[in-house]
Amino acid sequence: MSGAGEHPGAQLAAFAAGLRLEQVPPAVQRRAEDLLLDGLGSILAGKGARPVEAIARFWESQGPAGGPAEILIHRRGSSPLVAAAVNAAACHVAEQDDVHNGSVFHPAAVVIPPALAMAQALGASGAQLLEALVAGYEVGIRTGEFLGRSHYKVFHTTGTAGTLAAAAAVGRLLGLDARQMLHAFGSAGTQSAGLWEFLRDAADSKQLHTAHAASAGLAAACLAKEGLTGAQRIFDGPQGLAAGMSSDADPARLADGLGTRWTLAETSFKYHASCRHTHPAADALQAVMAAQGLAAADIESVVAHVHQGALDVLGPVTDPRTVHQSKFSMGTVLGLVAGRGGAGLREFEDHWQDPDTRALRERVRMELDPEVDRAYPRRWIGKVTVTTRDGRVFQGRVDEPKGDPGNTLDRAALAAKAQSLAAFSGAARPAEVSRLVGWCQSLTAQARVGMLLEPA
Amino acid sequence: MSGAGEHPGAQLAAFAAGLRLEQVPPAVQRRAEDLLLDGLGSILAGKGARPVEAIARFWESQGPAGGPAEILIHRRGSSPLVAAAVNAAACHVAEQDDVHNGSVFHPAAVVIPPALAMAQALGASGAQLLEALVAGYEVGIRTGEFLGRSHYKVFHTTGTAGTLAAAAAVGRLLGLDARQMLHAFGSAGTQSAGLWEFLRDAADSKQLHTAHAASAGLAAACLAKEGLTGAQRIFDGPQGLAAGMSSDADPARLADGLGTRWTLAETSFKYHASCRHTHPAADALQAVMAAQGLAAADIESVVAHVHQGALDVLGPVTDPRTVHQSKFSMGTVLGLVAGRGGAGLREFEDHWQDPDTRALRERVRMELDPEVDRAYPRRWIGKVTVTTRDGRVFQGRVDEPKGDPGNTLDRAALAAKAQSLAAFSGAARPAEVSRLVGWCQSLTAQARVGMLLEPA
Known part of the structure; x- marks a missing residue:
């Protein structure tokens, strides 16, 4: 089926x-x-967020009053399409969901909601959900790598590649054959959308993008099952994704190491509750402050030496107007790291507008760094130059930010993170989150994916 | 609100x-x-078409079992989102829905379904539906003109500009104010999608594109009502639609003649049941055959002198594999016009594969014509060179194809066309279509938009 001639x-x-499942190495399964x-x-953390609840009100009003697929933040069932859209919107708002560095793609938000919704609707096993x-x-990340850096300059790759990712996950659960899966890809790719323009206004489109990708991708897979056909060369045809939305697309990336390279295992957990482009500098600042025993009050200024993608995404955010937009402000992130010891959900919520956070924000600037830019997006190097009030200058550097595969969070840290995410929004009780931890860690032993939380 | 400074x-x-309504000249209302x-x-004509029924099965399975918005081809109610998607898919399959020449945009398929669905759900008046x-x-056509010819080379403008058109129509019914409408535009534009790549494979994406535009645009408007914000400069911002998807976008087109130029009245009815790019040549061939008294058997070859857009869209279709794809084959269209006297739904369905149709198809070729190309897309000039078997050469020309505003179909012809569309699919009885004709022609007198057909 997947001959080299194709x-x-x-x-x-x-x-x-x-x-x-048997093809997937045990470490990748874990x-x-x-x-x-x-x-x-991350989905649970989205409960109560204004854009998420707006998207939920709309989608729930358009779907059935009940159903097998769980809207986690509201503890109720609906159709897979509705649940996938709402959970995907919820997953991406706290800025704590995972990221794959090389593709600059956030897989969880666009893969887990449609996969979970369809697994619940089908009564699939845990092993099938894992597949x-x-x-x-694997599909979403490779699509993001294929679309390249030119694409990411204008398009939110999680939204665009996300339709393909969602279609692959749902298509696998539906048992699509290779031919049907390619049709699903065609229908998913021709619905790929998501522009970065919203960042300039702190508008709510980021959650809309994941909701759209999850629902459009799920639709593409279900439609392929119904016999709807799609373009065969949606990726690299003369009027396909690359032709329309990229100037440096590389088709070879689509099939790179299939079955041997597991991009899922390259995916990073997010430690700070901010845009991933801020993390390397945040870690570098923490490192230099710890090494030199500096406090926030000692800092006169910080230069973050960054890659071009960071300038593209974070550059427009000079005066954040919402807590969500402040997660795209390098100055706010470094201000919280310096002044509060961290940039977690709680620190953002309580302190993003504090005078000392804002004061340090004004003394942070970004500069394009050739070494960092060359390494990106394979490696996200963090480099900062810190100047103290008494005139000393320190360089800070990290080669692998916290949460990256080589500097990952262990299961205890991940369980603690899940607890703090659920506690932040009040979407689940500690005992429920503990059950979720156990359920995830024994996923392949689950005979049937049912509802995860008690109904409201 | 709409000051020139904006x-x-x-x-x-x-x-x-x-x-x-008072602003709209009576002729434009009619x-x-x-x-x-x-x-x-056109929606009724889509009943039973394989891609349409596949899309309907999926969407109906994800929505409520009943509701105020009518799925016309199935005579049942659902939520506005579901009805809009299914009716939009149905509207675009017979290739008989309207087209605006200058924007190369098919407004009906992406405006009427979401507007009708929301009007039914709100119990709006006929006058409100007309508004x-x-x-x-007006919004969809100007968006298409704004996006330009470079956009249309890769993107299906009806799919992309369609999200904006649907959002405007639904937003008007919801009573969005100017600020909310701009948010709706932001949410619509960031979901704009639709690639021409499917044409190469005769795949089913055209119906998916209109379903997507109608549903995503409806969602954008409803979400704006729910408070979701969108990018303020989604059209022309540095990471907006023009930046991502056009190289010749012209922002001035967006506000061109607002309130004085009515682009709705520039919209053409389709006479032939084929891609609009084939119509000028089809009319020119009919004209030369009538003038010279030629029969199909007299014709040795036809050269259609066309604009570049026709080559882009029709060029890949050299050997149509489905009746739908044959509507994008210049040779098939001219073959039916010559051999059957017309290229209507019935002629396509019954004769697209006939040996004589295929024989003439092989003797048709397209050539880029500088004059036709310069006039396009404002004017769609048709020019053909016909060579007869006995060696005579005739030039045929039409300056305004049948159905264009200057060569339009009158109300009797439109009623007959509606009857033939419904009869083709069996979606409605003649008496029902007659009632629809009367209902449309007295729209502004209707107190409340209800269901249009008897339930199944």
């Missing part, structure tokens, strides 16, 4: 359609369980 | 939000009624 998109479709827990925690998650991550 | 996107949003009838006929239709047409 084009890369067809190879990727055949891989996703044929993926079996990582998938951890990512699932981390994603469920679907792996298919979704 | 950027064009904000002016367009203010116009759509503030549009009142044209809107005619376009509504023509669109309803919504005008808002949708």
Whole structure:
């Protein structure tokens, strides 16, 4: 099916359609369980967020009053389409969901909601859900890598590549064959959307993008099952994704290392509750402050030496107007790290507008760094120059930010993170989160994916 | 609200939000009624088409079992989102829905379904529905003109600009103010999608594109009502639609003649049941055959002198594999016109594969014509060179294809077209279509938009 003679998109479709649990190395399976827990925690953290609740009100009003797929933040069932959209919106608002560095793609938000919704609707096993998650991550990440850096300058890759990721995950659960999976990819890719323009206004589109990707991708897979056909070369055809939305797309990335390279295991957990582009500098600042025994009051200024993508995404955010936008403000993030010891959900919520946070924010600037830029997006190097009030100058550096595969969070840290995410929004009680931890860590032993929380 | 000091996107949003029936000239109102009838006929014609029924099965399975918004091809109610998606898919399959030449945009398919669905759900008046239709047409067409020819080379403008058109129509019904309408535009534009790549494979994405635009645009408007914010400069911002998806976008087109130029009245009815790019040549061939008294058997070859857009869209279709794809084959269209006297739904269905149709198809070729290309897209000139078997050479030309505003279909012809569309699929009885004709022509007198057909 996935012969070398086929084009890369067809190879990727055949891989996703044929993926079996036995092919997935045990360490990758365990990582998938951890990512699932981390994603469920992020979904729960979205409860009560204004854009998430707006999206939920709309989608719930358009769907059935009940159903097999769980809207986690409201503890009620609906159709898979509705649950996928709402959970995807919820997953991406706290800025704590996972990220794959090389593709600059957030897989959890667009893979876990549609996969979970369809697994619940089908009564799939935990092993089948895990296969679907792996298919979704491998397809979405490779699509993001394929679309390249030119794409990311204008498009929110999580929204665009997300339709493919969601289609792969749901398509795997539906048992699509390779031919049907390629149709699903065609229908998903021709619905790919998501522009960064909203960042300039602190508008709510980021949650809309994940909701759209999850629902459009789920639709694409279900439609392929119903017989709807799609373009065969949606990735690299003359009027396909690359032609329309990228100037440096590389089709070879689509089939790179299928079955041997597990991009899911390259995915990073987010430690700080901010845009990933701020994390390397945040870690570097923490490192230099710890090494030199500096307090926030000692700091005169910070220069964050960054890659171009950070300038593109964070550059427009000079005066954040909402807590969510402040997560895209390098100055706010470094201000919280310096002044509060960290940039977690709680620190943002309580302190993003504090005078001392804002004062340090004004003394942070970003500069393009050739070494950091060359390494990006394979490696996200953090470099800062800190000047103290008494005139000393220190360089800080981290080569792998906290949460990256080589500097990952262990299961205890992940369980604690999930607890703090649920506690932040009040979406689940500690005992419930503990049950979720256990359920995720024994996923392949679950005979049937049912509802995860008690009904409201 | 729509001061000249505002950027064009904000002016367009203010116009759509503030549009009142009294501003719309009576002739434009009558044209809107005619376009509504023509669109309803196209929706009915979609019943039973494989891609349409696949999309309907999926969407109906994800929505409520009943509701106020009518799925016309199945004579049942659902939520506005579901009805809008299914009716939009149905409207665009027979290739008989309307087209605006200058924007190369098919307004009916993406405006009428969401507007009708929301009008039914709200119990709006006929006058309010008419306002919504005008808002949708004016916004969608200007968005298509703004996106330009470079956009259309890769993107299906009806899919992309369609999200904005649907958002404007639904937003008008919801009574969005200018600020909310601009948010709706932001949420619509960041979901804009639709690639031409599917044409190469005769895949089913065209119906998916209109379903997507109608549902995503409806969602954008409803979400704005719920308080979701969107990018303020989604059209022309540095990471907006133009930046991502066009190289010749012209923001001035967005606000061109608002309130004085009615693009709705520039919209053409489709006479032939094929891609609009084939119509000028089809009319020119009919003209030369009539003038010279030629029969199909007399024709040795035909050269269609076309604009570049026709080559882009029709060029890949050299060997049509489905009746739908044959509507994008210049050779098939001219073959039916020559051999069957017309290229209507019935002629396509019964004769697209006939040996004589295929034989003439092989003797048709397209050539880029500088004059036709320069006039496009404002004017769609048809030019053909016909060579007869006995060696004579004739030039045929039409300056305005049948159905264009200067060569339009009258109300009797439109009623007959609606009857033939419904009869083709069996979606409605003649007496029901007659009632629809009367209902459309007295739209502004209707106190409340209810269900249009008897329940199944």
